[in-house]
Amino acid sequence: MLKRHRNFFHYALDCLKKYKTRTFVVLIAFTIAISMLSSILFLKDGLEREAELSVSLAPDITVSYLQGGRVLLLPSSYIDKASEIKGxxxxxxxxxxxxxxxxxxxxxxxxxxxxxxxxxxxxxxxxxxxxxxxxxxxxxxxxxxxxxxxxxxxxxxxxxxxxxxxxxxxxxxxxxxxxxxxxxxxxxxxxxxxxxxxxxxxxxxxxxxxxxxxxDPEVPVDNVAAELSTMPNARVLTKDILLRGYKAAYGGRGGFLVTFWVILLSAVALVCFSQATIVGRESMFEVGLLKTFGFTTLDIIEIRLIESLILGVFSASLGMVIGIVYDIWFKAGIFAQSLLGWAFLPAEFHMPVYVSFPSVFSLYAVTVLPLLFATTVPAWLNAITDPELAMRRAAA
Amino acid sequence: MIETMNLTKIYNPGTPREVVAARDVNIRIDDGTITILRGPSGSGKTTVLSMIGLILTPSSGRILIDGENVTRYSDYWKALYRRMNVGFIFQHINLLPGYTAMENVLIPLLCLDEDVLNYKNKALELFKRLKITERVGNLVQQLSGGEQQRVALVRALVRDPKIILADEPTVFVDEETARIVFEMFGELRDQGKTVVVSTHDPRLIKIADRVYTMEKGTVVREQEA
CATH class of the missing domain: 2.40.40 (Barwin-like endoglucanases)
Incomplete structure (x- = not known):
């Protein structure tokens, strides 16, 4: 069985070489889209990780003084009062x-x-x-x-x-x-x-x-925070609340950008689909001919799947490398300000970049899945047609 | 043995473009024989050949292989049947552009669980016999019609199939190559292979065991040698 799959793999590679224009268009389009998307995701992950590190250094609870919804100076007497609270x-x-x-x-x-x-x-x-x-x-x-x-x-x-x-x-x-x-x-x-x-x-x-x-590690922080909240005008922030705040800020901004790029990626998938249709006539003929020789519908789909996987994995990997280079060497240019929002960034600032498994997995998924769909569906439709009809239609 | 019973094919049924390509075709193809389908263009020879080769589903009627009705067998079964038993030579040659002559011969073998290079020597033998050895590395679009037809012959025969279905196999080739093709078909019959040919060529009819003449999608005459 293995030799057959190896044969299909080599044939899929040949097809990628044969349909050079389609391969090139798909590769470029996905690489650009993935490089930008990965730049945002890795940056967002980096910022969230920074936030986690920062919060890990923060005290268990921070108490400030609120009056009329505005933060004012806290009377030092609060410190003595707080010291008396259990925990x-x-x-x-x-x-x-x-x-x-x-x-x-x-x-x-x-x-x-x-x-x-x-x-x-x-x-x-x-x-x-x-x-x-x-x-x-x-x-x-x-x-x-x-x-x-x-x-x-x-x-x-x-x-x-x-x-x-x-x-x-x-x-x-x-x-x-x-x-x-x-x-x-x-x-x-x-x-x-x-x-x-x-x-x-x-x-x-x-x-x-x-x-x-x-x-005290043996007293739940939330219990202590609840007790501190009973002090007049006290605004109590625990580590968890701080972390949620940071993540909401970076995650929200990152989410907006990710949505934008996912929409762009969908457009790229449509380009791929149209490319698959452009070569559809030739591909239809090829599928009909292969079926005549005894290739099954599953064989045809397997070949197209291998093609899409090679193309998808390659363009996603290349896109991610470019995304990382863009984040590190070019300091994420247009995305940095959007993600950090409030921050003033001097030229020396190095954007925190973190390549997390979920982001890498997501990037491969958003590349490979649309590509699989865009290339295998037309192939499947051709493969379930009588071979003679498929070739006749392709020749018409 | 292959038999067809009232085999009918209608394209675009129920539409203004409806074409009855074959109607109530009854033919019998014995193992180890050469069977000829002859008739003018548009008489339905190619359609019948395609249905016998299980690459075109009939609108009605039955195809029996060794007495078994395979007409409505699954697509998967038919693919495996073709893979193991049938070699096709098409009227329009149908080589894959962008590949060399040798690649076109080897591509059909990719679906076998074998190293396709094992067939390279056999392919070279056939190329040599058909006097096209020097062109094996050329892209098929660089070959003449006759050369392409010879590549298609090699492609059909390299796997040593039990049944060879040939649609006008000598239409593009010169006298010498046509003679070699006839010889090869004769040899295949002697080896117990079944050859079904759609042709106008009277020379091929001479070596046939049975000849069906078709007109307007139906068999109008059956002759046995």
Whole structure:
């Protein structure tokens, strides 16, 4: 039996060579469509993975202060109250915000370093230098993202001046640089002691931006969150809620683009179908003749299936490679802004690309299945016709 | 033995383009004989030949092979029957363009569970006998009509089928090749093969065991040698 299938495989290859125009048109059309679709999917997967990594570093719960639906500064007294809730291991104040213009846009995060045994998960992310220690309080020490360090051209040990919103010059010393593993999370990040951040943003004493909560692993986070929600004006976000938010943002934007490209892919499938029809007369004759020689309908369909599989798998693979190259070397050009939406992207920014099995599987499926349909259905219709009639019609 | 009983084929039935290509055709083809279907163009010879070869389903009537009515057998069964037993030579030659002469001979063998290259020597022998050896590597569209007809002959015979159905096999070939074709058909009969030929060629009629003359889709005369 194997020799017969091998014979069909060789014949299918010959057919691809023989119908050069159809093969070329289908190959180009699918490769272009798949390269764009794979660019979006791999980028979306990368962003979602980044979000997961970022959230894994986040505290169990974040509490901010809401008034009239707007986020305001949180009174420091909330921290003491939160510490008393069952299941709360540690409640820490945090001051953060955005600053800068153009290429110097960055996120400043001020952390409470007293009792830094809770290191906020940052120490593992430091690529060069070190993370902050309690002794850094008031010294102007900072740890910055690798991307920002590149943009500002600073290294460990360098001093830099940042202008605050009130246009005051603040001098800082870089003691560490984060790795680029979690690009989006740390790319534009500056971490400093909380008092330095308070001074930088001019946040009054007795207030912080929000507080972060670390919980007892034996107490369900949702129970602790529910308890914290009873505090007046408290907006409570757990890790899960944050992750869902990120995924909804990237997934939604990605979904829009994917829909667009899937529609385009359908158009490509129609092109393939019309190509199959263009060569239909010749193909009809060929099918009739093969059946005369004793090929069964299943044999004919098998040959066309092999043809479609070779063409589909090849164009999908090529398209995916181009998609990855486009994402990595060309930074996803037109798709990056659409997917990130809010982000300012300096030239040095490397888009997070992740090739996941479900995406690869989907890409092969959306290529091969329409192609199988577009080529095997006409072949099947010819194959179930009397061979003599098929040849006669083809000759007519 | 192949027999047909009231075999009828109507194209486009019930439409203004209805054509009765064959009506109530009754013929008998014994094993190891040469049977000729003769008659003017449009008399239904090709249609009957196609129905006997099971590549065209009759509108009515029966085809018996060794006494078994195979008319309504499945498409799959008919394909396997053709694969194992029948070699076709078509009036319009029907070679696959874009392939060489040798490839055209080997393509029908792809559906066998064998290495097709095993048949290459046999094909070369036949090519040699038909004096076309030097053209085996040429694309068929580069061959003359006579050469294409010879390639079609090789294609039909390379598998050594039990039944050879030939539709005007000498119409495009020269005198010498026609003589070789007659010889080959005679040899095939001597080997116990069954040859059914649709032809106008009186020389072939001379070597036939039985001749059916057709007119307007019906058999009007039957002659035995």
């Amino acid at each position: 709360v291991v540690r409640a820490l104040p945090r001051i953060w915000g955005y600053d800068g213009k153009g290429l110097n846009t960055y996120t400043v995060r001020g952390l409470d370093l007293s009792g830094v045994e809770v290191d906020y998960g940052f120490s593992n992310l430091v690529k060069k230098g070190r993370f902050l220690v309690p002794e850094d309080a008031g010294t102007g020490s900072i740890v910055i993202g690798e991307l920002l360090a590149g943009v500002l051209k600073v290294d460990v040990g360098d001093t830099m001046i940042l202008l605050s919103e009130s246009i005051e010059a603040n001098r800082f010393t870089v003691v560490g640089i984060f790795s680029s593993e979690t690009t989006i999370y740390t790319a534009d990040l500056i971490v400093m002691p909380i008092d330095d951040a308070r001074k930088f943003f001019k946040i009054p004493e007795g207030y912080v931006t929000d507080m972060i909560i670390y919980t």
